[in-house]
Amino acid sequence: xxxxxxxxxxxxxxxxxGDFAALGRLAHGRRRVAxxxxxxxxxxxxxxxxxxxxxxxASSLSFAGGSxxxxxxxxxxxxxxxxxxxxxxxxxxxxxxxxxxxxxVARRDLGALFERSPRLAALLFLIxxxxxxxxxxxxxxxxxxxxxxRLAAMLLHIHARLQRSDDTIGDAFDLPLTQEDVAAxxxxxxxxxxxxxxxxxxxxxxxxxxxxxxLLDRARLAALSxxxxxxxxxxxxWLPA
Amino acid sequence: xxxxxxxxxxxxxxxxxGDFAALGRLAHGRRRVAxxxxxxxxxxxxxxxxxxxxxxxASSLSFAGGSxxxxxxxxxxxxxxxxxxxxxxxxxxxxxxxxxxxxxVARRDLGALFERSPRLAALLFLIxxxxxxxxxxxxxxxxxxxxxxRLAAMLLHIHARLQRSDDTIGDAFDLPLTQEDVAAxxxxxxxxxxxxxxxxxxxxxxxxxxxxxxLLDRARLAALSxxxxxxxxxxxxWLPA
DNA sequence: CGACTTCTTGAGGAGACTCAAGGGTGGTGG
DNA sequence: CCACCACCCTTGAGTCTCCTCAAGAAGTCG
Numbered sequence: 001x002x003x004x005x006x007x008x009x010x011x012x013x014x015x016x017x018g019d020f021a022a023l024g025r026l027a028h029g030r031r032r033v034a035x036x037x038x039x040x041x042x043x044x045x046x047x048x049x050x051x052x053x054x055x056x057x058a059s060s061l062s063f064a065g066g067s068x069x070x071x072x073x074x075x076x077x078x079x080x081x082x083x084x085x086x087x088x089x090x091x092x093x094x095x096x097x098x099x100x101x102x103x104x105v106a107r108r109d110l111g112a113l114f115e116r117s118p119r120l121a122a123l124l125f126l127i128x129x130x131x132x133x134x135x136x137x138x139x140x141x142x143x144x145x146x147x148x149x150r151l152a153a154m155l156l157h158i159h160a161r162l163q164r165s166d167d168t169i170g171d172a173f174d175l176p177l178t179q180e181d182v183a184a185x186x187x188x189x190x191x192x193x194x195x196x197x198x199x200x201x202x203x204x205x206x207x208x209x210x211x212x213x214x215l216l217d218r219a220r221l222a223a224l225s226x227x228x229x230x231x232x233x234x235x236x237x238w239l240p241a
Numbered sequence: 242x243x244x245x246x247x248x249x250x251x252x253x254x255x256x257x258x259g260d261f262a263a264l265g266r267l268a269h270g271r272r273r274v275a276x277x278x279x280x281x282x283x284x285x286x287x288x289x290x291x292x293x294x295x296x297x298x299a300s301s302l303s304f305a306g307g308s309x310x311x312x313x314x315x316x317x318x319x320x321x322x323x324x325x326x327x328x329x330x331x332x333x334x335x336x337x338x339x340x341x342x343x344x345x346v347a348r349r350d351l352g353a354l355f356e357r358s359p360r361l362a363a364l365l366f367l368i369x370x371x372x373x374x375x376x377x378x379x380x381x382x383x384x385x386x387x388x389x390x391r392l393a394a395m396l397l398h399i400h401a402r403l404q405r406s407d408d409t410i411g412d413a414f415d416l417p418l419t420q421e422d423v424a425a426x427x428x429x430x431x432x433x434x435x436x437x438x439x440x441x442x443x444x445x446x447x448x449x450x451x452x453x454x455x456l457l458d459r460a461r462l463a464a465l466s467x468x469x470x471x472x473x474x475x476x477x478x479w480l481p482a
Numbered sequence: 483c484g485a486c487t488t489c490t491t492g493a494g495g496a497g498a499c500t501c502a503a504g505g506g507t508g509g510t511g512g
Numbered sequence: 513c514c515a516c517c518a519c520c521c522t523t524g525a526g527t528c529t530c531c532t533c534a535a536g537a538a539g540t541c542g
Contacts, residue, residue, distance in 0.1 A: 143428030187384030
């Protein structure tokens, strides 16, 4: 089990030795997915459950007519397939944006986690709530703000998540998405995204070359986005011991 | 503990006697909120945790400039305040759309649930994932479709949820939202909503008088929405016993 | 009945879309 | 090492959805 995965859990509370061990036992087996390949398709029958170890994936939902919405970018440490756990058919398609390494998690083992490691289960529950907050923020951003604000919010969110697992990245990061992907993520067309980027560059808010992005003025981007910075509750004292 | 709340849990798997009892012990105390009053405000310090017993509430996020996005409509049986459990400050504001009865849930008792009723905890986890799917669907709808499609998706979703707790409602239901609220929910302006409704009525898709809505042709509305019908996994066999 | 909220409708405008063409950029193979 | 190709990004023109602002109609409640 990787450090980036563990830190999602320890973000909320300290873990005991037994919890670390139990978390390590959760995953059995590996799966490698090449860039552009799908981890699963929406509508597929049983959903696999994975921990993303290396690389980026994106989950998306397609509409008749060819339009699609990118729902979320998954980074190392994220669990894949959890929402579809509640359904008969996969809710979303998950595509590998880079070469990806997955750790396979069996449903039974997840069930056993709830039985044997209540504290860990509660932490996993908190991670799910954190994901809900992120989805709520994105919904608000997409539903109530214009393209520039959405883009600012999205870039800041990805940057903040990258920074959580590596606080040495500074303002710049590699973004293995095409502008078509980014447009599908913020809910605009690639052509319009290109125009918005033109303004951002002119305002010295960022640089964006190929797959490298540098956020030159995060404070102004944050103000533009209109979203508050979300602080995690870093010592949840109500959790079982 | 009300039947409508229990059925959110039993939707995924059967519960034992002990589970029913544990669920009943989860709530202590009641809170009544008048229509238009807030259960909590975004940015507030500690988030209360509630089970909605009676009435409707809406959670929303506001932006500078006065625009707001309604994130979710809560119906009886829904838990309130869970996403903010992961944060230092409340993520969303929750307002009572009708007179509302809440059951108060203490964080400690939630923690104890994970410790003593692993099966119930896993079911609560599944409910959280179900909420994530709903949020994903709404994000896709708002990000990738036009006003008519969004409205169709939203109405069908609320209807389906109402039908889950009362399968005698038929096609019609009371909707305690103003058109301003509905507009904020689907991410358009009230003026435009009014125009979209005009078309829907002309196409005999629905009737909409004051606070009463009848979906005359749900099949066409569903096709219009572009979203698949989500079927819950009705016997999750991986859960702890 | 009167004040208020909510809904409808109009005119004008802005943000974002479509379609299309042109120019980079990186990768691949000769 | 260079040429070619595929993909990606940019930019333009025209259009449409949706917004803003505003006024009037309709419904609701005291």
